[in-house]
Amino acid sequence: MHPTDFTIAGAVAALEEGVISAEELTRAHVAAIEALNPKINALITVTAEHAIEAAKASDTRRARGEAGPLEGIPLAVKDLFCTEGVPTTAGSKILEGFVPPYESTVTTRLKRDGAVFVGKANLDEFAMGSSNLTSAYGGVLNPWSRRNDPQARLVPGGSSGGSAAAVAARMALGATGTDTGGSIRQPAAFCGIAGIKPTYGRCSRFGIVAFASSLDQAGPFARTVEDCAVLLRSMAGHDPKDSTSADKPVPDFVASCGQSVKGLRIGVPREYHIDGMPAEIEKLWRQGLEWLRDAGAEIVEISLPHAEYALPTYYIVAPAEASSNLARYDGVRFGKRVAESNSDLRDLYERTRAAGFGPEVRRRIMIGTYVLSAGYYDAYYLKAQKVRALIARDFREAWSKVDAIVTPATPSAAFAEGENSDDPLQMYLNDVFTVTANLAGLPGLSVPAGLDPQGLPLGLQVLGRPFDEETVFAVGAALERAADFKALPGMRAGA
Amino acid sequence: MSLDTATVRRVAALARIRLEEEEVARVQGELNGILGWIEQLQAVNTDGVEPMAGGNPEGIAAMPLRDDVVTDGGQAAKVLANAPDREGEYFGVPKVVE
Numbered sequence: 001m002h003p004t005d006f007t008i009a010g011a012v013a014a015l016e017e018g019v020i021s022a023e024e025l026t027r028a029h030v031a032a033i034e035a036l037n038p039k040i041n042a043l044i045t046v047t048a049e050h051a052i053e054a055a056k057a058s059d060t061r062r063a064r065g066e067a068g069p070l071e072g073i074p075l076a077v078k079d080l081f082c083t084e085g086v087p088t089t090a091g092s093k094i095l096e097g098f099v100p101p102y103e104s105t106v107t108t109r110l111k112r113d114g115a116v117f118v119g120k121a122n123l124d125e126f127a128m129g130s131s132n133l134t135s136a137y138g139g140v141l142n143p144w145s146r147r148n149d150p151q152a153r154l155v156p157g158g159s160s161g162g163s164a165a166a167v168a169a170r171m172a173l174g175a176t177g178t179d180t181g182g183s184i185r186q187p188a189a190f191c192g193i194a195g196i197k198p199t200y201g202r203c204s205r206f207g208i209v210a211f212a213s214s215l216d217q218a219g220p221f222a223r224t225v226e227d228c229a230v231l232l233r234s235m236a237g238h239d240p241k242d243s244t245s246a247d248k249p250v251p252d253f254v255a256s257c258g259q260s261v262k263g264l265r266i267g268v269p270r271e272y273h274i275d276g277m278p279a280e281i282e283k284l285w286r287q288g289l290e291w292l293r294d295a296g297a298e299i300v301e302i303s304l305p306h307a308e309y310a311l312p313t314y315y316i317v318a319p320a321e322a323s324s325n326l327a328r329y330d331g332v333r334f335g336k337r338v339a340e341s342n343s344d345l346r347d348l349y350e351r352t353r354a355a356g357f358g359p360e361v362r363r364r365i366m367i368g369t370y371v372l373s374a375g376y377y378d379a380y381y382l383k384a385q386k387v388r389a390l391i392a393r394d395f396r397e398a399w400s401k402v403d404a405i406v407t408p409a410t411p412s413a414a415f416a417e418g419e420n421s422d423d424p425l426q427m428y429l430n431d432v433f434t435v436t437a438n439l440a441g442l443p444g445l446s447v448p449a450g451l452d453p454q455g456l457p458l459g460l461q462v463l464g465r466p467f468d469e470e471t472v473f474a475v476g477a478a479l480e481r482a483a484d485f486k487a488l489p490g491m492r493a494g495a
Numbered sequence: 496m497s498l499d500t501a502t503v504r505r506v507a508a509l510a511r512i513r514l515e516e517e518e519v520a521r522v523q524g525e526l527n528g529i530l531g532w533i534e535q536l537q538a539v540n541t542d543g544v545e546p547m548a549g550g551n552p553e554g555i556a557a558m559p560l561r562d563d564v565v566t567d568g569g570q571a572a573k574v575l576a577n578a579p580d581r582e583g584e585y586f587g588v589p590k591v592v593e
Contacts, residue, residue: 101573200550214550243558244551312533323510330511332586334577345591350513362512366522367529369510370498380533385546387539392547424525425532441552466552 022072104207
């Protein structure tokens with residue numbers, strides 16, 4: 001077995017038994033990165049030397065009997081998490097040269113538990129996108145390819161495209177991501193791996209470059225549902241540095257993966273049968289429900305009547321919050337500065353922001369500025385906040401009838417670079433199934449469940465009650481067992 | 496609602512993003528495409544609905560308060576470490592007062 005083929009749970013056991021050292025495990029991943037990253041571009045910054053030093057220190061801790069739950073596990077970190085002393089770009093030119101003097105809470109916790117960071121993963125600029133193509137550091141190649149058109153360059157999804165591609169191609173055993181409208185679940189589905197956005201407030205947002213603060217949540221990617229549970233256990237928990245982080249105990253998510261789904265009521269929202277959805281996705285959805293019924297769950301049709309308004313609501317709320325959060329990039333305190341010799345302060349701001357932000361980010365900042373501006377605030381922003389309340393209410397009503405909801409993760413398999421890019425609206429539709437969970441603050445897990453006729457992975461999504469990731473993991477693990485998804489991407493370490 | 500070119504210029508100015516004259520028409524088209532699509536929200540009846548302001552699915556919890564004491568500080572070197580321009584312990588900017 002190639003060391004890059006371990007699951008996280010398997011690697012933890014192998015390290016514990018002394019079958020492999022952390023240094024060997026990390027060196028195997030560093031070698032995979034050296035071989036594959038030039039093609040895949042999953043990592044913006046590779047921290048090979050740091051990683052090998054950290055792995056050696058990990059082996060020393062283990063020898064002393066001080067091993068943490070993630071001791072010696074090589075992970076990639078989305079380049080939206082601030083990492084002390086390691087450049088953090090957010091996929092943007094405007095953060096060129098920025099080296100954070102502090103560490104995000106989520107990465108602090110992963111390190112506390114022994115994780116080894118191999119690099120900073122590529123992403124759509126400021127996490128705004130569904131293809132990874134808005135990154136100032138170039139697109140990321142999906143390690144999967146179409147059977148009948150293997151030369152087509154497929155996107156890994158976004159915004160956490162580098163994280164998903166790195167895990168799928170076996171450049172890391174797991175990765176961190178963030179999800180504001182689907183940025184963990186959509187790339188997980190496109191790359192044939194698992195990923196969870198936990199309940200809003202489950203993970204601290206401290207040290208994560210902010211996009212839309214009422215929607216952003218951190219979560220893990222891994223190749224199994226159980227591995228996501230292992231990572232989330234370390235990442236989650238209250239943090240006094242984020243006033244929105246929930247002061248609740250973190251359950252044993254790994255134990256939840258083994259829980260039976262017998263007797264659980266699984267909701268199927270009728271509004272999710274959207275026009276133009278490929279037949280294979282409808283089929284996989286029905287198959288997933290069939291698997292759960294076979295495992296003893298009850299399938300219940302439900303209605304989420306305001307779900308159809310979720311995307312336009314999101315495209316008011318998220319840009320509004322972004323326009324406010326991104327006001328901090330002013331060319332004065334950190335990052336890039338662009339000015340002429342005769343520039344005054346205002347000209348410095350305007351030139352810096354025009355040159356530093358890419359077109360999608362500029363577009364969203366302008367939409368956000370407009371919907372918050374005097375005279376339009378009530379018609380757009382306040383209206384969207386009210387529709388958001390209705391979307392959340394639909395879910396609250398559903399939870400009286402069901403324990404979890406199962407839907408497709410995405411309306412299509414991975415698309416090729418250039419597709420969906422003529423019109424920003426076409427790209428926004430990628431998040432049609434995922435965005436409701438962000439608006440309502442709910443946990444959502446994407447599980448690889450099948451292949452389309454081109455041999456590309458498709459995912460199912462499990463949504464749960466607030467702070468009930470346990471049921472989400474139980475249902476996700478049941479789907480995973482039934483699907484027995486064994487297909488592998490063509491481009492991967494050890495292939 | 497459709498934005499005219501003057502409004503597009505005003506929004507860019509409010510956002511402190513320099514917009515070249517030749518970009519105005521393209522940006523106007525893109526923004527109007529998105530705003531036209533968002534317009535469908537007006538069809539939703541939201542009478543008497545309280546706006547949802549935060550992300551907490553259990554509603555707005557009281558913001559936790561901590562003791563009003565200094566918990567951090569004295570880190571001028573770290574704060575200034577990423578500054579594109581600085582003078583002593585200050586960020587450097589173009590002259591703003593005559």
